[in-house]
Amino acid sequence: MDIGIGLAIGGASLAAFLAACGSAWGIAVAAEAAGGVLTEDPDKFGRLLVMLALPGTQGFYGFLGAFYIMMKINLLGGGMPVSLSSGLQLFFAGLPVGVAGLISGYYQGRASAAGIYIIAKRPEETGKAVILPAMVETYAVLGLLATILLVSGIKV
Amino acid sequence: MQKAAVFGHKNIKDAVLAYLQKNEILEIVLSPIAEKKSDGEISHELELAQLKASIDFLEAASGKKKSLIESFAPVKEIVNEEFLFQTVREFNWMEIVKAVDNIETELANLKNWENRLRAEMENLIPWQGLKVRLNQLTCTAKICAAAGACKTKDLEELKKKLERFSSALETKVVRSTREKTYLLIFHLLAEEKLLSDLLSKSNFEGAHLPVSERTPAEEISRLKKLLLQAEEGRKNHLDKIQTLLKHKLKLTYTYDYLFQKELENKALEKLLNTESAFMLTGWIPKKNFEKLKTNLLRVTPLCEVLAILPEKDEVPPTLIENPKIFYPFEFITRIFGLPTQAEMDPTAPLSFFYLLFFAMCLSDVGYGIILSIISCFLLRKLTLSEGGKKLLLLLFWGGIATIFAGVLTGSYFGIDLNTLPPQIGNVLKILQIIDPIKNPLNVLILSLALGVVQNLFGVFLAMVWKIKHREYLTAVLDHGLWIYFLLCLVFLIVAGGTGSSLFGLFYRLSIVGAVLLALTQGRNEPTLLKKAVLGILSLYRTTGYLGDTLSYSRLLALMMTTSIIGMVVNIIAGLTKNSIPILGYVIMIAVLIFGHAFNLIVSVLGAFIHAARLQLVEFFGKFYEGGGREFKPFRRETRYIIIR
Numbered sequence: 040m041d042i043g044i045g046l047a048i049g050g051a052s053l054a055a056f057l058a059a060c061g062s063a064w065g066i067a068v069a070a071e072a073a074g075g076v077l078t079e080d081p082d083k084f085g086r087l088l089v090m091l092a093l094p095g096t097q098g099f100y101g102f103l104g105a106f107y108i109m110m111k112i113n114l115l116g117g118g119m120p121v122s123l124s125s126g127l128q129l130f131f132a133g134l135p136v137g138v139a140g141l142i143s144g145y146y147q148g149r150a151s152a153a154g155i156y157i158i159a160k161r162p163e164e165t166g167k168a169v170i171l172p173a174m175v176e177t178y179a180v181l182g183l184l185a186t187i188l189l190v191s192g193i194k195v
Numbered sequence: 196m197q198k199a200a201v202f203g204h205k206n207i208k209d210a211v212l213a214y215l216q217k218n219e220i221l222e223i224v225l226s227p228i229a230e231k232k233s234d235g236e237i238s239h240e241l242e243l244a245q246l247k248a249s250i251d252f253l254e255a256a257s258g259k260k261k262s263l264i265e266s267f268a269p270v271k272e273i274v275n276e277e278f279l280f281q282t283v284r285e286f287n288w289m290e291i292v293k294a295v296d297n298i299e300t301e302l303a304n305l306k307n308w309e310n311r312l313r314a315e316m317e318n319l320i321p322w323q324g325l326k327v328r329l330n331q332l333t334c335t336a337k338i339c340a341a342a343g344a345c346k347t348k349d350l351e352e353l354k355k356k357l358e359r360f361s362s363a364l365e366t367k368v369v370r371s372t373r374e375k376t377y378l379l380i381f382h383l384l385a386e387e388k389l390l391s392d393l394l395s396k397s398n399f400e401g402a403h404l405p406v407s408e409r410t411p412a413e414e415i416s417r418l419k420k421l422l423l424q425a426e427e428g429r430k431n432h433l434d435k436i437q438t439l440l441k442h443k444l445k446l447t448y449t450y451d452y453l454f455q456k457e458l459e460n461k462a463l464e465k466l467l468n469t470e471s472a473f474m475l476t477g478w479i480p481k482k483n484f485e486k487l488k489t490n491l492l493r494v495t496p497l498c499e500v501l502a503i504l505p506e507k508d509e510v511p512p513t514l515i516e517n518p519k520i521f522y523p524f525e526f527i528t529r530i531f532g533l534p535t536q537a538e539m540d541p542t543a544p545l546s547f548f549y550l551l552f553f554a555m556c557l558s559d560v561g562y563g564i565i566l567s568i569i570s571c572f573l574l575r576k577l578t579l580s581e582g583g584k585k586l587l588l589l590l591f592w593g594g595i596a597t598i599f600a601g602v603l604t605g606s607y608f609g610i611d612l613n614t615l616p617p618q619i620g621n622v623l624k625i626l627q628i629i630d631p632i633k634n635p636l637n638v639l640i641l642s643l644a645l646g647v648v649q650n651l652f653g654v655f656l657a658m659v660w661k662i663k664h665r666e667y668l669t670a671v672l673d674h675g676l677w678i679y680f681l682l683c684l685v686f687l688i689v690a691g692g693t694g695s696s697l698f699g700l701f702y703r704l705s706i707v708g709a710v711l712l713a714l715t716q717g718r719n720e721p722t723l724l725k726k727a728v729l730g731i732l733s734l735y736r737t738t739g740y741l742g743d744t745l746s747y748s749r750l751l752a753l754m755m756t757t758s759i760i761g762m763v764v765n766i767i768a769g770l771t772k773n774s775i776p777i778l779g780y781v782i783m784i785a786v787l788i789f790g791h792a793f794n795l796i797v798s799v800l801g802a803f804i805h806a807a808r809l810q811l812v813e814f815f816g817k818f819y820e821g822g823g824r825e826f827k828p829f830r831r832e833t834r835y836i837i838i839r
Contacts, residue, residue, distance in 0.1 A: 092800055099797065100752065103759050110632075115766070166530030166807075173808045180749040187635050187755070 046126030047112050050133030051105035054186060057137035058101020058179075061144020065094030068148035069155060076159040083158060086165050090155050093172040094147040097140035100183040104136035107190050125195045132189035139182025147175040196511035196536070196826070197484050201475040201491065203498030208473050212462060212829070214494050219830035220487055222512055223477040226467035239457045246288065246450040249295040250835075253443045256436045271578050273837045279448055288449045291442045298432050298439070305432075309425045315405070316418045321370050321377045322404065322411040329407045329414065332379070339387060341380045341394065343401040350376050353397050360393055361386055377402070447835035455831060455838070462829055476503065478512055478826065513823035515540045523588035524549060531811045532821030539660055541819045545810045548649050552809055554596035555642070556753035556802035558631075559761060561608035562795050563597030566590055578837065593802070603628045604754065608791060609761020631754050632762075638751045646747030646813070647685055650740060653817025654678050660818065672715045680708035681740060709734055743813045749805050757798040764790030 073087040108129050113119045121129070154168035199221065203211055215221050321344070332340045345353050350371075357364055357380065365381040382390050394401070407414055467474040479487060488500040505511065513533040515525060517540070524546040534540050557563065570591040579587065605612055605627030612620045612627070631638045658674035661667075687701040717729030768786040772779050815821070831838055 089800065092797065093804070095797070096756075096801060099756050099760060102763075103756055106759055106763060166526075169804055170530065170808055170811060173804045174812070176805075177746060177749065180752045181745075183752045184639070184748050187752075188639070191635055 043121030043123050043126030044112065044114075044118060046123070047108055047121050047129040048114070050130035051108040051114075052133075053130075054108065054133035054137040054140075055101045055105035058104070058140025058144065059098040061101075061141035061179075062095050062098035063144075064141075065097070065144040065146070065148025065151065066091055068145065069094060069151035072152035072155040076155055080159070083162065086158050086162065087155055089165075089169060090151045090158065090172070093151050093154075093169070093176070094144050096176060097144035097147070097179045100136050100179055101140045104133055104183055104186040104190075107187055108133055111190055111193070111195060119195070121195055125193060128193045129190065129195075132186055132193060135182040135185035135189070136179070137182075140179050143175055143179040143182070147172045147179070150175050196478050196514070197481045198503050198505045198509075198511070199477060199479050199484060199487065200501045200503045201498055202501070203473060203475075203495070205468065205471055205473050207495045207497045208463075208466070210495050211475065211491065211498060212459060214491060215829050216459070216831060218490075219828040220483055221477045221479045221829060222827050223462050223465050223475060223829045225465045226474055226476050227506070238460065239453045243450065243453055243457060245292050245296075246446055246453070249292045250443060250446050250450060252295055252299055253436070253440055253446070256433070257440055257443070271833070271835060271837045273578065273839055274448065276838050279452060279836075279838060282445060283449050283452045286442075286445045286449060288446060291439060291446060294435075295439060298435055302429065302432055305425050305428050309422060312418050312422050312425065316415055316422075318402065319404070319411050319415050319418075321375075322402075323415065324370050325379075325411050328410055329404055332404065333406060334384060337384050338381055339384050341382065341390065341401065342377075342404050343380075343394070343399050344375050344377045345397070345399045347371060347374055347376045349398065353399065356393065356397060360390065451833040451836050451838065454834065458829075458832060477829070480514055480826070510824060511536050512826040514826035515542060517542050521546050523585045523592065526582065526585040526589055527807050527810055529582070530807060531815060531819075533823035533825055534819070534821060535823040538819060538821075538823070539656070541656075541810075541815060544652070544656060545814060548645075548814065549806050549810055550592060550596045551645070552750060552806035553593040553802050554600035555750045556805055557593070557597040557757055557798055558600040558604045558754045559606040559608065559757055559798075560598050560601035561791070562757070562761075562798065563594045563599075563601055565594075565795060566597065566799060567594030570594060590799070590803075593799075602626050604631055604758070606758045606761070609758055609763075609765050609794075611762070611765075631751065631758060635751060635755065638754060639748055642747045642750040643744055645750070646744040647681075649747075649809070649814055650743055650817060651678060651681060653814050654681070657818035672718070676708065676711055676715065677736075680705065680712055681737075683708050684737070743816070746813055747809060749809075753798070753801050753805055756801065757794065760794045760798075761791065764794060 069091050073091055076083060076087060109115060111129065112121050150172040154171045157168040157171075158165055201211060215223070322342070332342070334340075350368075354366060357366060361382065363383050363386075367379045367381070368376055369379060370377045380390070380394075391401075404411075405414065409417065465475075467476075484500075484502060491498060491500055513535065515528065515533060517525060521543045524542050527545060527549055528534075528540070528542045554563075557566070570587045574584070574587045574591065577583070601607065602623075603626070605623060607623070612623050614620075615623070629637055629641070654674050654677055658670045658678070661670035661674065683701055683705040687698065687705050689695075690698040690701050712733055713727075713730040715730065716733035717726035717731075720726045720729055764787065768783045768790065771782045771786055774782070
């Protein structure tokens with residue numbers, strides 16, 4: 040019984056922490072680029088802040104996945120018995136958003152940095168710069184979706 | 196767009212330009228045979244650069260921070276034209292610029308001086324303990340002193356080396372810290388060369404002490420006094436800046452005044468001039484042509500306006516105009532690029548979808564209300580550029596739509612409807628059509644269905660456009676067939692999913708579609724083999740449509756992110772409530788405010804971007820290429836103020 044819950048929590052925590060690491064990493068990459076631009080032109084802070092926030096969504100998706108698993112086993116409401124096999128299923132269900140978030144978070148950070156260079160040279164093209172990192176995010180969204188659909192399909 | 200030419204006597208040139216500038220009606224282009232020279236006008240570029248530098252300097256010195264909103268949409272003061280001219284005429288801006296320039300140079304000099312003093316001081320600080328005058332350390336006829344430092348852990352070894360090197364040597368430790376030891380080595384002048392070789396090999400850092408009549412301690416206090424002087428000088432300058440700051444506003448006036456002059460000069464350069472007449476050519480929206488003609492003749496009868504044909508390779512600029520309800524959505528079109536002359540303006544078709552997707556992503560009544568109120572407030576308070584106004588209007592309507600979506604998904608600041616008093620909760624539950632947290636699959640199906648609708652609509656638009664341009668064959672074979680085939684596939688999937696008996700029928704219809712596509716899609720290829728291969732390969736585009744449709748699943752993900760994070764904020768706030776008596780409630784309120792504000796910002800950003808992306812990538816991909824050049828009429832452009 041206990042191992043089942045442990046595995047489910049393992050899946051939830053992997054989903055949350057891997058994706059959060061991806062976001063942190065991505066934001067740091069983008070922040071390095073933003074720092075360089077800000078030394079030249081501090082007025083662009085507002086626009087760059089938007090670019091920095093973009094790789095941050097993976098962390099939320101991971102958290103969301105984790106929360107979904109927690110709800111599934113009613114962890115916040117006192118917990119419920121989880122069999123070993125259900126626990127294992129929930130463990131693996133947490134992985135898509137975690138791993139996709141980790142890797143796409145980093146690469147979205149790089150795409151954000153590229154967008155930041157656009158804003159540095161052509162601030163009037165901020166709209167286009169914002170769209171570039173959103174292309175990467177699609178795959179984090181798919182990871183989240185996979186997790187959600189898997190979790191909702193598992194019978195505890 | 197219509198190309199127009201204005202002819203007139205040179206005396207009315209200024210009047211014509213003033214009229215055009217005021218009405219923002221015509222984009223002036225370089226006349227085909229204009230020689231590029233300004234007729235006696237002086238360029239203001241240098242003066243503008245000087246003014247800009249002064250304004251920037253004063254701005255930085257004033258220490259005023261721009262708010263976050265201002266960095267997106269700078270607030271411009273509105274100035275009356277007469278008043279502007281009057282002010283600039285009476286204002287001796289050259290003097291102010293010179294004064295600012297002087298202060299800037301002097302401040303830079305002071306800064307350099309301070310840095311130099313600080314460096315000297317730092318150099319001397321380790322030698323403070325030395326009680327001799329510094330000039331006593333200079334070489335005598337036979338003996339010299341070498342000053343420097345080594346690592347404290349290497350000191351003993353160095354001493355041993357020195358003992359071995361020569362017996363006529365005296366070492367004195369001046370100061371020793373845990374890391375470094377500063378020493379003086381007195382040695383014979385004759386051995387200097389060899390000694391310095393030895394020292395440099397032993398990692399000894401030589402120090403250059405200044406030659407002075409004072410001891411190091413005295414020298415340091417002298418430097419400190421000088422630093423105070425420099426500080427004093429800087430303060431004086433800062434006071435002077437304060438008095439200059441009141442001229443900053445007038446400097447910005449002057450800047451924009453000269454900027455107008457510069458724009459006029461640039462426009463003048465594009466004209467064709469003869470002894471006594473001029474010709475001006477440019478683009479004008481077709482519907483405004485007659486207006487220009489009649490109004491210009493009213494301003495001055497000494498001119499003539501003609502419609503002319505564009506040059507062979509000349510591309511007309513694009514002006515997109517939409518009815519007032521679609522106006523804010525031009526913001527999304529502009530992100531991608533304006534349509535060329537041969538394309539339709541996608542603003543109206545995308546507007547409905549954009550609003551719907553934005554609302555689905557945010558889908559919370561509370562957030563919708565707050566977003567609408569904030570954007571409405573900013574719209575009233577700020578003087579905005581065209582783009583800023585569009586963006587805020589977009590967010591305003593997005594907020595309104597979000598309220599409706601929130602009612603349908605039963606989301607009110609992420610509050611669990613079961614915890615509300617039953618009278619309210621039950622009513623809201625009746626309004627709730629779909630619960631994304633409990634039934635994510637239903638929302639997913641809805642998202643994908645919307646994807647199918649928008650994709651097909653995109654192909655449909657492409658077909659309509661082709662029909663309008665009388666390319667009936669392409670319209671039917673390329674777009675019509677695809678719509679038929681995709682529809683068959685959709686029905687096939689639906690029938691398969693629901694176990695309907697129509698499955699067999701749609702299966703056969705789909706096969707027919709696939710065969711027709713395979714037969715027609717390669718029709719433009721020269722050889723029969725290529726026709727066949729490309730025809731069959733074209734079926735592969737189905738996967739493209741499939742991918743595009745799956746992309747709409749992001750609507751579900753974003754909807755859930757907003758509601759679940761809102762829910763988590765409420766849960767955390769609930770936990771803090773009873774943690775500490777009384778103070779717990781304060782913390783709870785703080786958590787609620789910050790948590791929801793944070794969620795609102797992140798979710799609005801996500802909703803804005805992803806709703807836009809679905810338009811730009813998935814929807815535009817079906818029928819729109821963009822790449823038009825914007826119509827830029829000759830008009831007033833200002834940096835700091837708005838001239839009325």
